Amino acid sequence: MDDALIAVALLLVAATATAAVATRDPVHQALVLSLLGVALALLFTVLQAPDVALSQLAVGSALTPLLLLLSVRKVWRRRQRQGRTE
Amino acid sequence: MSVLPYLVAVWVFLAGCYGLATSRNLIHAVGCLTVCQAATYVLLIAVGYRDGATAPVYSDIEPASRPVVDPVVQALALTDVVVGATVTALLLALVLQISKRHGTVDPDELSELRG
Amino acid sequence: MWGVATGPLRRRAVAQNLSTTLGCPVLLLLAQGYDRPSYVDVALVLALLGPIGTLVFARLLAEDLDEDPPRAQALTWAAAGFAAAVVLAVCVATEPGRAMVKLLVTGALLIGGNLVASRALARGMPTAEERHG
Amino acid sequence: MSRRVRLWILSAGGTGLAVLLVVACFQLPGFGGDQHPYGDRAVRESLARRTANTVASVNFDQRAFDTLGEMTILFSAVLGTVVLLRQTRDEHRAKPAPAQVAVPVRRYALVTLPVALLTGLYVIAHGQLSPGGGFQGGVVAATALHLLYLGADYRALEWIRPVGLYEVGDALSASAYLVLGLAGVLAGTAFLANTLLSYGTFNTLSSGGAVPLLNAAIGMEVACAAVVLLARFLDQAVEIEESGKTGKTGKSGE
Numbered sequence: 001m002d003d004a005l006i007a008v009a010l011l012l013v014a015a016t017a018t019a020a021v022a023t024r025d026p027v028h029q030a031l032v033l034s035l036l037g038v039a040l041a042l043l044f045t046v047l048q049a050p051d052v053a054l055s056q057l058a059v060g061s062a063l064t065p066l067l068l069l070l071s072v073r074k075v076w077r078r079r080q081r082q083g084r085t086e
Numbered sequence: 087m088s089v090l091p092y093l094v095a096v097w098v099f100l101a102g103c104y105g106l107a108t109s110r111n112l113i114h115a116v117g118c119l120t121v122c123q124a125a126t127y128v129l130l131i132a133v134g135y136r137d138g139a140t141a142p143v144y145s146d147i148e149p150a151s152r153p154v155v156d157p158v159v160q161a162l163a164l165t166d167v168v169v170g171a172t173v174t175a176l177l178l179a180l181v182l183q184i185s186k187r188h189g190t191v192d193p194d195e196l197s198e199l200r201g
Numbered sequence: 202m203w204g205v206a207t208g209p210l211r212r213r214a215v216a217q218n219l220s221t222t223l224g225c226p227v228l229l230l231l232a233q234g235y236d237r238p239s240y241v242d243v244a245l246v247l248a249l250l251g252p253i254g255t256l257v258f259a260r261l262l263a264e265d266l267d268e269d270p271p272r273a274q275a276l277t278w279a280a281a282g283f284a285a286a287v288v289l290a291v292c293v294a295t296e297p298g299r300a301m302v303k304l305l306v307t308g309a310l311l312i313g314g315n316l317v318a319s320r321a322l323a324r325g326m327p328t329a330e331e332r333h334g
Numbered sequence: 335m336s337r338r339v340r341l342w343i344l345s346a347g348g349t350g351l352a353v354l355l356v357v358a359c360f361q362l363p364g365f366g367g368d369q370h371p372y373g374d375r376a377v378r379e380s381l382a383r384r385t386a387n388t389v390a391s392v393n394f395d396q397r398a399f400d401t402l403g404e405m406t407i408l409f410s411a412v413l414g415t416v417v418l419l420r421q422t423r424d425e426h427r428a429k430p431a432p433a434q435v436a437v438p439v440r441r442y443a444l445v446t447l448p449v450a451l452l453t454g455l456y457v458i459a460h461g462q463l464s465p466g467g468g469f470q471g472g473v474v475a476a477t478a479l480h481l482l483y484l485g486a487d488y489r490a491l492e493w494i495r496p497v498g499l500y501e502v503g504d505a506l507s508a509s510a511y512l513v514l515g516l517a518g519v520l521a522g523t524a525f526l527a528n529t530l531l532s533y534g535t536f537n538t539l540s541s542g543g544a545v546p547l548l549n550a551a552i553g554m555e556v557a558c559a560a561v562v563l564l565a566r567f568l569d570q571a572v573e574i575e576e577s578g579k580t581g582k583t584g585k586s587g588e
Contacts, residue, residue: 002137006091007090010090010091010094010128011094013094013098013128014094014097014098017097017098017101017102017121017124017125018097020105020117020118020121021101021104021105021118022105024109024110024111024114025114026111026113026114026117027262027265028213029117031213031214031216031258033117033120034217034220034254035216035217036124038220038224038247040124040128041224041228041243042224042227043128043131044127045228045240045243046231047131047132047135048139048140048141048154048235049131049155049160049163050141050143050237050240050242050243050465051143051160051161051164051389051390051465051466051470052127052131052160052163052164053243053465054164054242054243054246054457054466054470055163055164055167055168055469055470055473056167057243057247058168058246058250058470058471058473058477059168059170059171059473061221061247061250061251061253061254062250062477062480063473063476063477063560063564064120064171064174065258066254066257066261066564066567067171067175067178067564067567068113068116068117068178069257069258069261069262070261070567070570071113071178071181071182071567071571072113073261074182074185074567074570074571075181075182075191077571078186079189082189088365088366089359089360089362089364089365090365091365092359092362092365093356093359096352096356096359099355100348100352100355103348103351104344104348107340107344108341108344132365134370134373135365135366136366136367136368136370137366137367140237141237141239141240141465142373142376142380142387142388142389143237143386143387143388143389143463143464143465144536144537145239145386145387145463145464146237146239146464147237149381154373154377154388155370155373156372156373156376157373157376157377157380157388157389157391157392158372158373158376158392158397159373160389160392161392161393161397164389164467164469164470165393165400165401165404167469168469168470168473169404169407171473172407172408172411172412172559172560172563173411175411175412175415175563175567176411176414176415178567179415179418179566179567180418182418182419183419194337239464239465242457242464242465242466245453246457246470246474249446249450249453249474250477252442252446253446253450253480253481253484256439256443257484260483260484306449310446310449313442313445314442314446317438317439317442320436320438321436321438321439
């Protein structure tokens with residue numbers, strides 16, 4: 001039972017990580033990365049590491065996507081303004 | 087089963103490296119770097135796991151009543167998760183500076199600029 | 202459900218919301234299965250931060266989502282029902298006390314947050330949101 | 335060097351690395367094995383010092399010096415971000431238009447904000463007992479504050495969050511950690527040695543000697559750090575405007 005759960009969680013993490021790398025658009029990637037955070041948290045819980053799961057959830061579900069999206073928006077706004085001035 | 091977690095960590099790490107090397111957008115590259123970081127956490131936690139054990143937290147179980155997994159690697163991983171996020175923020179700040187100075191976030195165009 | 206890592210933006214956003222709603226009950230069940238009440242903290246934090254994450258996406262991607270608002274009412278309600286069922290089942294299994302209160306808070310946060318986030322994505326709101334800044 | 339050549343070099347290197355890593359995997363002790371000499375010793379030490387959460391004991395007691403290093407990385411990362419994202423001379427601030435937020439979202443944010451702050455504090459305070467601790471709780475509390483940005487708008491957030499104060503808090507908690515460590519030296523033991531305070535009763539809030547104090551310092555440090563980071567990024571993304579000619583200077587080669 002434990003082994004099956006661990007295997008499922010591991011494959012989930014591997015699949016999500018591959019999807020995160022394969023997603024080229026940073027906005028879409030931010031969404032996949034927040035999924036990866038949840039998947040990692042599940043894996044850590046199954047591997048009996050609730051502390052690390054908590055840490056990963058705190059960072060992965062809101063903080064990292066927010067930072068990524070804000071950077072994307074800043075770059076995008078700058079490009080828009082360049083388009084207008086040139 | 088006895089090497090599957092390690093292999094998954096290797097796979098995630100290599101996938102992250104591939105994305106890092108072929109990325110056409112620095113923000114995407116930073117995202118790939120976080121995937122690489124995730125691989126190290128998986129490896130660390132997998133090394134510390136013990137069959138049939140539980141977490142080394144004794145607030146709700148009696149000490150020595152159940153076998154526990156290795157707390158040392160968990161401590162390493164947990165600090166690194168949070169510190170890694172701030173380092174990601176630092177990298178994103180660098181990306182923003184690059185985009186401000188050069189008007190692009192594509193690493194290929196950047197190397198052309200430098201000549 | 203995890204295959205929704207592909208597809209248009211709106212499908213991804215809904216999937217991200219659903220991942221919280223389904224991941225949290227799984228965490229509760231795991232806590233019950235391992236007989237470790239302290240694991241409930243993880244579920245509590247996920248129930249708290251998951252909807253915040255979705256709201257972040259809803260806020261910052263407002264103009265992209267406005268073009269074709271995602272509609273997944275049936276799916277959302279199904280997931281919320283599943284979450285409620287799991288929370289109730291786990292509540293029945295624990296004796297009343299602090300642990301029960303924690304569970305109920307988790308459940309309320311999870312379901313409320315999920316519904317609000319889903320509606321924020323779907324723009325079914327009294328006032329239309331405008332892009333910020 | 336063209337893209338294709340680079341891709342070839344990458345695949346060659348990647349294959350080599352993959353082979354080495356896979357070989358290394360098979361040399362590792364098997365997954366789920368029973369051999370954890372360091373883990374067993376850490377658990378024994380932690381129980382001797384009456385800290386229920388062994389992970390917190392490793393972090394803030396047995397390897398407290400290592401955590402000092404991690405904290406330094408965190409602090410310098412925040413410092414670097416603040417320096418990189420400061421407002422330069424060719425930028426000016428534009429007041430963002432007040433955003434209209436849907437009523438349910440606002441209500442949800444207002445209800446959840448205190449709950450989230452409380453959860454953050456709970457996770458920090460129970461760090462030495464149940465899963466959690468300064469690192470996680472700090473991030474949760476910092477994220478909770480930003481519910482205000484989601485529920486109201488940016489100006490409401492600025493009103494409740496004077497960034498300067500949080501920068502000071504960041505520095506203060508970093509030095510609090512150092513002072514707690516130096517207290518050990520002054521008392522005649524080693525730096526960051528957990529010998530000054532009594533270990534307390536097992537599984538209560540004040541157990542574990544210096545662990546709860548160091549934990550609280552880290553919690554405050556991380557919370558302030560996350561708030562400052564997000565504030566800088568929000569400033570950049572929402573408020574700061576450029577004068578419009580910066581993009582072109584780059585192309586002439588700086």
